[in-house]
Amino acid sequence: MPSILTVSHCSKRFSGDGGRALDVLALQDVSFEIGEGEILGLAGESGSGKTTLSRLLLGLEEPDEGEIYYHGTSFTSGKYAKQCRMNGGIQAIFQDPLASLNPVMRVEEIVAEPFRIQNLRFPGGSRRKVEKLLAQVGLGSECMNKRPDQLSGGEQQRVCIARALALQPGLLVADEPVSALDAELQGGILALIKASRDQYGLAVLLVAHDLGLFRGIADRVAIMYQGEIVEIGKTKEILSFPRHPYTKELLSATPPYTREMLLRVPETSVETISTSKNSCSYWARCPYAAECCQDAAPPVKKTDSGFYRCYF
Numbered sequence: 001m002p003s004i005l006t007v008s009h010c011s012k013r014f015s016g017d018g019g020r021a022l023d024v025l026a027l028q029d030v031s032f033e034i035g036e037g038e039i040l041g042l043a044g045e046s047g048s049g050k051t052t053l054s055r056l057l058l059g060l061e062e063p064d065e066g067e068i069y070y071h072g073t074s075f076t077s078g079k080y081a082k083q084c085r086m087n088g089g090i091q092a093i094f095q096d097p098l099a100s101l102n103p104v105m106r107v108e109e110i111v112a113e114p115f116r117i118q119n120l121r122f123p124g125g126s127r128r129k130v131e132k133l134l135a136q137v138g139l140g141s142e143c144m145n146k147r148p149d150q151l152s153g154g155e156q157q158r159v160c161i162a163r164a165l166a167l168q169p170g171l172l173v174a175d176e177p178v179s180a181l182d183a184e185l186q187g188g189i190l191a192l193i194k195a196s197r198d199q200y201g202l203a204v205l206l207v208a209h210d211l212g213l214f215r216g217i218a219d220r221v222a223i224m225y226q227g228e229i230v231e232i233g234k235t236k237e238i239l240s241f242p243r244h245p246y247t248k249e250l251l252s253a254t255p256p257y258t259r260e261m262l263l264r265v266p267e268t269s270v271e272t273i274s275t276s277k278n279s280c281s282y283w284a285r286c287p288y289a290a291e292c293c294q295d296a297a298p299p300v301k302k303t304d305s306g307f308y309r310c311y312f
């Protein structure tokens, strides 16, 4: 699968409040790729850097170090990132759909806005095009004249998805798109994201707190802890045989896992591909921590479909 997006050794630091607060290293040496048409799940606790990474991909922040490539072209100048966003190549949906919709605009105007910005005209106007996009996200044309506050949370998120799909993006960045929705609405929105990928072949970075949401949706999953990707691999491998203790901790909060299941060791071999200097970011919380975990960063070990960072 050719890569649509490559993130190479990206770091991002936010400086403390004029010396009163410590600097935050929100991203540390983050590298991964997303293939064309691939759904990559990204999970990690609050503050682990998921939104910072999403904002980098949207060109809303620039990395302090590292490079991002979209279709092989470097993104880091910020200029190209903005261009990708303006051209609709990279689109986003967020946790709070109401906050990302203009409250005074009607649904028809909201979904047609990307066409207006791009100066795209259609014979007979954009109404038919908007109707088609709304139908694709499961909304009838009776929504067209409503304002965002006249829609349910699920409908609002569907409008955001319709607007994101309008210019047929190559990559959709979905930062916790279902966290604010009731459990019964979550499945519908996730199924819609998957159906959009199946239909248009767009790649998706799907951010979520709950690893269980990725089952049956994501092709691969990346786990972040303190700004670092500590494990990445095929969804089935991560959910069946998590290797990093932090992945196990996240999974232990996700039914139907039991402690015994998480202690199973897979039979496949691993190969150490690199080591670096500092301590492991997870050692203080890790139930398996040994002296070596404090003394030097763990090696990066290659697995069948990705890697993890741990001595064990």
Ligand SMILES: Nc1ncnc2c1ncn2[C@@H]1O[C@H](COP(=O)(O)OP(=O)(O)OP(=O)(O)O)[C@@H](O)[C@H]1O
Residues within 6 Å of the ligand: 014, 015, 024, 025, 026, 044, 045, 046, 047, 048, 049, 050, 051, 052, 053
């Ligand atoms: N603009 C900013 N200025 C200063 N610090 C920031 C800024 N944006 C993020 N941070 C810090 O960077 C770290 C990562 O934040 P980020 O929002 O990326 O986490 P997250 O994984 O998305 O968390 P959540 O699950 O709560 O959304 C946090 O410690 C946060 O306080």
Ligand SMILES: [Mg+2]
Residues within 6 Å of the ligand: 050, 051, 052, 175
């Ligand atoms: Mg976030």
